[in-house]
Amino acid sequence: MQRKQNIIPLSNVKINGGFLADIQNLIASEVLPYQWAALNDEIPDAQPSHSIHNLEIAAGRSTGEFYGEVFQDSDLAKWLEAACYCMIIKPDDALQQKIDFAVELIADAQMDDGYLNTYFSVMAPEKRWTDLQECHEMYCVGHFMEAAVAHYQATGSHRMLDIMERAFDQMASVIGPEEGKIHGYPGHPEIELALMRMYEVTGKEKYAAYADYLMDVRGKQPFFYDEEQQTRGYIKYPENIPFGRKYTQSHMPVVDQVEAAGHAVRALYLFSGVLDAAAHYDHSDLLHTMNAVYEDITTKKMFITGGVGSTHVGEAFTSAYDLPNALTYNETCASIALGMFSDRLCRLYGQAKYADVLERVLYNGIISSMSMDGKRFFYVNPLQVNPAIQNNNPDYNHVKTERQQWFGCACCPPNVARYYMSVGDKLYTSCEDTLFVNLYAQSEVCWDSNKLALHTNYPADGNIRIACECAKPCKVCLRIPDWCENYTLSGTADALSESGYLEVELLEGTHTFELHLEMKPKRIWSNTLVSADAGRVALQYGPIVYCIESADNGDRIDELCILHDSDINIIENGFAWGLPELEVNGVREHLSGPLYCAKPPTQVPVKLRLVPYFAWGNRGKGEMSVWIRER
Numbered sequence: 001m002q003r004k005q006n007i008i009p010l011s012n013v014k015i016n017g018g019f020l021a022d023i024q025n026l027i028a029s030e031v032l033p034y035q036w037a038a039l040n041d042e043i044p045d046a047q048p049s050h051s052i053h054n055l056e057i058a059a060g061r062s063t064g065e066f067y068g069e070v071f072q073d074s075d076l077a078k079w080l081e082a083a084c085y086c087m088i089i090k091p092d093d094a095l096q097q098k099i100d101f102a103v104e105l106i107a108d109a110q111m112d113d114g115y116l117n118t119y120f121s122v123m124a125p126e127k128r129w130t131d132l133q134e135c136h137e138m139y140c141v142g143h144f145m146e147a148a149v150a151h152y153q154a155t156g157s158h159r160m161l162d163i164m165e166r167a168f169d170q171m172a173s174v175i176g177p178e179e180g181k182i183h184g185y186p187g188h189p190e191i192e193l194a195l196m197r198m199y200e201v202t203g204k205e206k207y208a209a210y211a212d213y214l215m216d217v218r219g220k221q222p223f224f225y226d227e228e229q230q231t232r233g234y235i236k237y238p239e240n241i242p243f244g245r246k247y248t249q250s251h252m253p254v255v256d257q258v259e260a261a262g263h264a265v266r267a268l269y270l271f272s273g274v275l276d277a278a279a280h281y282d283h284s285d286l287l288h289t290m291n292a293v294y295e296d297i298t299t300k301k302m303f304i305t306g307g308v309g310s311t312h313v314g315e316a317f318t319s320a321y322d323l324p325n326a327l328t329y330n331e332t333c334a335s336i337a338l339g340m341f342s343d344r345l346c347r348l349y350g351q352a353k354y355a356d357v358l359e360r361v362l363y364n365g366i367i368s369s370m371s372m373d374g375k376r377f378f379y380v381n382p383l384q385v386n387p388a389i390q391n392n393n394p395d396y397n398h399v400k401t402e403r404q405q406w407f408g409c410a411c412c413p414p415n416v417a418r419y420y421m422s423v424g425d426k427l428y429t430s431c432e433d434t435l436f437v438n439l440y441a442q443s444e445v446c447w448d449s450n451k452l453a454l455h456t457n458y459p460a461d462g463n464i465r466i467a468c469e470c471a472k473p474c475k476v477c478l479r480i481p482d483w484c485e486n487y488t489l490s491g492t493a494d495a496l497s498e499s500g501y502l503e504v505e506l507l508e509g510t511h512t513f514e515l516h517l518e519m520k521p522k523r524i525w526s527n528t529l530v531s532a533d534a535g536r537v538a539l540q541y542g543p544i545v546y547c548i549e550s551a552d553n554g555d556r557i558d559e560l561c562i563l564h565d566s567d568i569n570i571i572e573n574g575f576a577w578g579l580p581e582l583e584v585n586g587v588r589e590h591l592s593g594p595l596y597c598a599k600p601p602t603q604v605p606v607k608l609r610l611v612p613y614f615a616w617g618n619r620g621k622g623e624m625s626v627w628i629r630e631r
């Protein structure tokens with residue numbers, strides 16, 4: 001199937017100011033060095049990583065035991081991918097040296113036959129490929145492949161691609177559809193989307209064909225994992241048994257998975273890869289399923305922040321409209337994976353509605369995971385926090401009320417780094433002479449011999465000056481976000497295309513025009529089937545979701561109500577990367593003394609101050625809530 005939009009490579013996009021540039025600068029200057037230190041176990045008092053040391057042991061450069069999770073290799077792989085994107089947009093000699101060191105370390109850690117996974121090569125080489133369900137070998141190969149793609153894009157070198165081709169060939173010699181091979185598939189999907197990326201940069205059909213095989217074989221009966229367990233004779237993670245087959249999306253063939261179920265990150269990585277492979281092979285039934293499951297997620301199972309995965313039990317999707325603000329899991333990686341699924345759908349179908357979800361996760365549910373100094377991270381992203389209660393109730397053990405230095409299972413922090421360092425290739429897409437502007441940021445882009453520059457403070461405001469230098473006639477399609485009710489283009493309100501873009505035909509020459517997206521704070525209500533939000537309202541400004549915190553409003557924030565008829569005022573010069581704070585009239589309801597009482601609470605007028613959700617928890621420990629009671 002022909003994609004409506006194609007990726008514009010990072011080398012052709014320059015983000016040169018504003019919110020996203022601030023985040024990229026932070027990642028380049030602080031996050032990547034910090035994470036490199038973490039991967040080298042150099043952060044005092046942080047949970048150890050051992051990711052690099054495991055590779056050094058496997059490479060014969062060091063001695064000792066493997067330490068950490070079976071997927072510990074993937075932490076370095078994601079860091080390497082992020083670092084390579086950084087080299088494209090902000091070249092740096094010291095970073096290049098670390099990249100070179102990492103690539104040669106991976107090469108040395110690779111076994112003679114091409115196999116690459118330090119858990120097995122150090123601990124139990126005889127057990128390679130015996131536990132596809134639980135042991136993440138394919139998942140790690142997938143992340144190394146994504147790093148290889150980024151390394152090639154950054155350097156033009158085939159070194160890392162060659163390493164991963166050897167790893168692929170070894171894997172495909174053991175697992176595959178042919179007789180005599182293991183007819184298996186990964187318990188943690190990821191490699192599917194990585195294979196499609198390998199195909200896209202190398203043009204080698206074997207990668208796409210293998211992704212096609214993996215999605216075809218998944219969930220068919222007899223169930224592969226049952227057979228595998230029987231052959232193996234043991235279960236490595238018995239604690240995962242209660243989660244059932246849905247945990248690994250192996251409960252039914254992928255084509256039947258029209259409702260999102262099981263582990264949210266696994267599901268969304270799978271769907272992203274399936275979408276790419278199904279589009280490549282024009283599997284219309286699978287494409288139909290991917291559309292259905294996306295609809296299921298984004299209209300019934302997604303938090304206003306773009307968080308997904310409502311329960312920590314199996315880190316999973318639950319039923320429609322079950323969106324518990326305090327208890328939720330909302331793993332950072334799940335929002336990242338939802339962003340990946342969304343931008344792939346956007347490119348395939350050319351519909352602005354997918355970029356609406358991409359924007360939601362980009363400015364809310366992903367960036368919330370990182371502290372504003374780039375050195376602390378959330379794994380779980382709740383929408384409501386009360387440390388006094390949550391720190392003393394084991395039901396909330398998965399929810400940290402303060403960001404952490406590092407994690408024993410550290411999938412999220414380097415994932416955030418690679419996501420924002422590659423956001424440039426999500427702002428714009430193209431199709432021949434047409435440029436699609438999917439996300440707005442101060443930036444420049446080159447496509448098809450033409451140049452376009454956006455001058456804007458977005459998302460701090462909705463004014464965007466667009467300057468085009470067209471070497472030949474072209475079309476520019478400007479996405480009108482779902483939150484924007486009124487817009488003008490150089491003073492006129494042109495009609496939207498059916499796909500949600502404003503289309504501007506340009507002749508050869510230089511052009512400037514102004515897009516004004518009316519951005520004003522607004523109340524958002526949830527569907528009344530969401531019981532967790534009943535009687536509550538959230539405030540949003542442009543794409544940014546806001547919250548109240550103790551730091552501005554004192555403790556006992558659940559006593560606070562927003563008055564339904566209050567104006568919402570914008571307070572400039574907030575602490576959150578140039579974004580304003582909001583102020584609204586409310587009341588504090590208070591009832592103390594007995595636990596239950598026949599008298600209603602007292603009401604005291606107050607002004608409520610709100611900050612962007614992503615910035616919560618940067619000013620000490622306290623309570624936070626996105627959804628606020630309304631009076």
Ligand SMILES: [Zn+2]
Pocket residue numbers: 331332333334379410411412413415
């Ligand atoms: Zn994660």
